[in-house]
Amino acid sequence: MSEERRLTEKQLANRWNISQRTLQIWRRDKVGPPFLVIGKNTVLYREEDVRAYEDKRLVQTKNKE
Numbered sequence: 001m002s003e004e005r006r007l008t009e010k011q012l013a014n015r016w017n018i019s020q021r022t023l024q025i026w027r028r029d030k031v032g033p034p035f036l037v038i039g040k041n042t043v044l045y046r047e048e049d050v051r052a053y054e055d056k057r058l059v060q061t062k063n064k065e
Contacts, residue, residue, distance in 0.1 A: 004046055004047065004048065005046075005047040006036070006045065006047065007044065007045045007046075007047060007050060008043075008044060008045075009023050009024070009043050012033075012045050012050060015050075027043070032053070033045055033049045033050050033052070033053035035049075
């Protein structure tokens with residue numbers, strides 16, 4: 001069984017070029033990708049959930065070839 005990769009709030013914020021505060025607000029408002037809460041203060045995002053969230057927001061454009 002392979003280990004799932006998990007991203008910290010900081011790693012995801014850097015990946016998407018948004019602030020950590022934005023992710024905190026999204027969690028509070030129950031938007032954004034699913035997340036894990038470990039203990040009192042550790043928030044993690046499974047990479048597969050992040051990819052699925054990105055895939056849902058992929059905008060297809062017409063190719064004019």
